[in-house]
Amino acid sequence: MKVTRSLICFAILLGLFVMACRNSSSENAKGLRPTDAPAKTDNARDAHSYSNPEQVRVRHVDLDLDVLFDRKVLKGASTLTVERIKPDADSLKLDTRDLKVVKAETSNDGKSFAPAQFTLGAADKLLGAQLTIQLPPQATKVRIEYETSPNASGVQWLEPAQTAGKKHPYVFTQSQAIHARSWIPLQDSPGVRVTYTAHIRPQENLRAVMSAEVEPQTRGIGYRFRMSQPIPPYLIALAAGDIAFKSLGNRTGVYTEPVMLDKAAREFEDTEKMVVATEKLYGPYRWNRYDILVLPPSFPIGGMENPRLTFATPTVLAGDKSLVSLIAHELAHSWSGNLVTNATWRDFWLNEGFTTYLERRVTEAIYGREREEMEAALGLQSLKKEMEDLSDADEILHVDLAGRDPDEGFTLVPYEKGALFLRLLEETFGRERFDQFLKGYFEQFAFQSITTDDFIAHLKKNLLDPNPELAAKIPLEEWIYKPGLPASAPKPQSDAFAKVEAQAKEWLDGKTPAAKLQTKQWTTQEWLHFLRFLPQQLTANQLKELDQAFGMTKIGNAEIAHQWLLISIRNNYDTAYPRLEEYLTSIGRQKLIKPLYEELVKTPAGKERAQKIYAKARPGYHPIAQTSVDKIVKKA
Ligand code: BES
Numbered sequence: 001m002k003v004t005r006s007l008i009c010f011a012i013l014l015g016l017f018v019m020a021c022r023n024s025s026s027e028n029a030k031g032l033r034p035t036d037a038p039a040k041t042d043n044a045r046d047a048h049s050y051s052n053p054e055q056v057r058v059r060h061v062d063l064d065l066d067v068l069f070d071r072k073v074l075k076g077a078s079t080l081t082v083e084r085i086k087p088d089a090d091s092l093k094l095d096t097r098d099l100k101v102v103k104a105e106t107s108n109d110g111k112s113f114a115p116a117q118f119t120l121g122a123a124d125k126l127l128g129a130q131l132t133i134q135l136p137p138q139a140t141k142v143r144i145e146y147e148t149s150p151n152a153s154g155v156q157w158l159e160p161a162q163t164a165g166k167k168h169p170y171v172f173t174q175s176q177a178i179h180a181r182s183w184i185p186l187q188d189s190p191g192v193r194v195t196y197t198a199h200i201r202p203q204e205n206l207r208a209v210m211s212a213e214v215e216p217q218t219r220g221i222g223y224r225f226r227m228s229q230p231i232p233p234y235l236i237a238l239a240a241g242d243i244a245f246k247s248l249g250n251r252t253g254v255y256t257e258p259v260m261l262d263k264a265a266r267e268f269e270d271t272e273k274m275v276v277a278t279e280k281l282y283g284p285y286r287w288n289r290y291d292i293l294v295l296p297p298s299f300p301i302g303g304m305e306n307p308r309l310t311f312a313t314p315t316v317l318a319g320d321k322s323l324v325s326l327i328a329h330e331l332a333h334s335w336s337g338n339l340v341t342n343a344t345w346r347d348f349w350l351n352e353g354f355t356t357y358l359e360r361r362v363t364e365a366i367y368g369r370e371r372e373e374m375e376a377a378l379g380l381q382s383l384k385k386e387m388e389d390l391s392d393a394d395e396i397l398h399v400d401l402a403g404r405d406p407d408e409g410f411t412l413v414p415y416e417k418g419a420l421f422l423r424l425l426e427e428t429f430g431r432e433r434f435d436q437f438l439k440g441y442f443e444q445f446a447f448q449s450i451t452t453d454d455f456i457a458h459l460k461k462n463l464l465d466p467n468p469e470l471a472a473k474i475p476l477e478e479w480i481y482k483p484g485l486p487a488s489a490p491k492p493q494s495d496a497f498a499k500v501e502a503q504a505k506e507w508l509d510g511k512t513p514a515a516k517l518q519t520k521q522w523t524t525q526e527w528l529h530f531l532r533f534l535p536q537q538l539t540a541n542q543l544k545e546l547d548q549a550f551g552m553t554k555i556g557n558a559e560i561a562h563q564w565l566l567i568s569i570r571n572n573y574d575t576a577y578p579r580l581e582e583y584l585t586s587i588g589r590q591k592l593i594k595p596l597y598e599e600l601v602k603t604p605a606g607k608e609r610a611q612k613i614y615a616k617a618r619p620g621y622h623p624i625a626q627t628s629v630d631k632i633v634k635k636a
Pocket residue numbers: 176177301302303304305325326329330333352407410591
């Protein structure tokens with residue numbers, strides 16, 4: 001009896017000991033927690049992936065691709081290194097979209113490969129098709145031969161005419177949120193971090209760049225890359241074309257087409273300073289180099305934080321550095337997003353709200369508080385305006401996106417409401433304490449993918465619980481789980497904007513003609529505020545007066561032009577229509593073009609104009625921009 005009892009005790013203790021070791025070894029050391037562990041709650045499950053990382057997990061992706069401009073296809077193989085999480089797992093499940101899978105093979109030693117059975121499931125409109133590959137018990141590598149579709153949702157192929165140089169074709173990828181699967185078969189979930197290597201061979205000997213370290217050129221053709229820090233798949237990125245490089249500083253530089261190089265370098269001359277400022281606030285920059293790739297104008301978004309190589313729209317090249325907070329934003333993702341990553345797209349606000357907050361702090365450090373306040377005020381205005389048309393559910397930070405395209409979560413709520421929440425924490429606990437907290441947060445969760453629950457637990461433990469009186473001022477539940485803007489939201493105040501409003505009133509009241517307004521020193525932000533502040537309806541004479549005084553229709557700054565064109569459509573100011581057409585056929589950035597189409601389709605004549613312009617513009621737009629503008633123009 002006694003012997004069995006102590007044996008049982010011993011067994012239980014041993015069990016506890018093993019469990020404790022498992023927990024601590026799976027934490028931090030390899031940087032794998034917490035998404036490697038079986039999900040504690042449903043919140044850690046990714047509703048936008050068909051993959052099975054809780055059974056078999058992809059750890060490394062090795063790409064070997066030809067870039068075939070003539071067929072608009074990436075063709076080659078992806079070799080995945082896998083780790084078995086469940087010892088008895090017998091298949092690897094991957095995400096794909098519109099891929100042509102030629103062959104699958106597995107290997108135990110990474111050298112000799114044997115054919116493997118695979119099945120490609122039915123294609124779901126939202127998620128693509130699940131690729132299931134049978135795994136022999138000892139397999140550690142899976143090699144998939146495949147090619148992409150010319151219509152891959154994450155790849156845009158450009159004709160020479162769509163580039164600045166007009167001579168060579170161009171291609172680029174945009175993987176966020178779930179488009180990596182349209183050019184690489186993998187476990188396309190932000191909770192699955194991978195390292196990657198790549199060998200890319202563009203036709204015509206054009207240059208390839210990736211979100212990775214460029215391997216020193218050895219022999220043979222093409223370019224080799226290595227990303228040795230584990231990143232979520234949506235950060236794998238590739239571009240190829242006639243691309244030149246110019247250094248900006250020690251560890252910063254800009255890539256773009258040769259004819260754009262000098263302009264881009266001038267615009268982004270503060271990049272090195274931005275890296276230094278962000279490091280001072282939030283700890284070391286962990287990715288070694290920070291370069292920027294300026295894309296052709298069809299790039300569908302403003303910027304994309306691909307690690308080591310931000311992708312950016314050329315519409316930020318205003319000539320006066322006035323739109324470079326976009327760089328501060330993408331750079332800040334090197335901490336919030338790329339180092340500490342949202343585990344699922346429900347947690348997107350952990351990426352974007354933090355990054356918008358960091359962006360403003362960096363903007364303040366480099367361009368001053370006034371500029372920061374103006375940008376925060378513009379952000380809040382835009383948020384309030386957008387929320388007028390959002391459902392309650394979409395106003396929640398911890399938004400439910402199951403059954404929907406995660407790109408639908410790309411509203412200003414995660415960005416601006418998220419940033420205001422952090423600003424409230426800063427104002428309540430004081431800068432010094434909050435900066436320390438954030439630094440600790442990036443340190444603690446570096447190279448991990450975390451959920452909103454993980455963040456809240458960390459916040460409580462490190463900021464709220466130790467300071468109960470201050471914590472009482474933070475209605476946490478309301479901020480994270482309720483729609484609307486909480487009454488506790490900070491209110492960014494800009495004195496400069498108050499002056500702009502006074503000038504606008506002078507003009508609207510007929511006291512001062514437009515040409516006599518004090519606008520000489522206005523920055524882009526003040527112009528934007530002035531135009532947004534004007535009433536919706538203006539007379540033909542008023543529009544003409546503004547245009548004559550300030551040359552509005554000819555303005556090159558893409559943000560100011562956007563605001564002016566909105567006003568022009570709303571008031572049927574036809575002098576601006578040629579410019580409108582030129583704008584919509586030359587720029588593909590959704591934030592700038594969608595609102596213009598939306599405004600156009602509000603009237604029958606506008607609808608006709610929208611259809612006419614769109615017929616010309618559509619072939620030049622990115623697949624995701626085509627899908628979103630289709631919805632606006634075809635619905636109308
Ligand atoms: N990561 C986002 C872009 C994104 C979000 C792509 C969701 C696909 C799905 C990027 O960091 C971003 O926020 N870009 C903004 C610019 C920024 C200054 C607010 C954009 O593109 O407008």
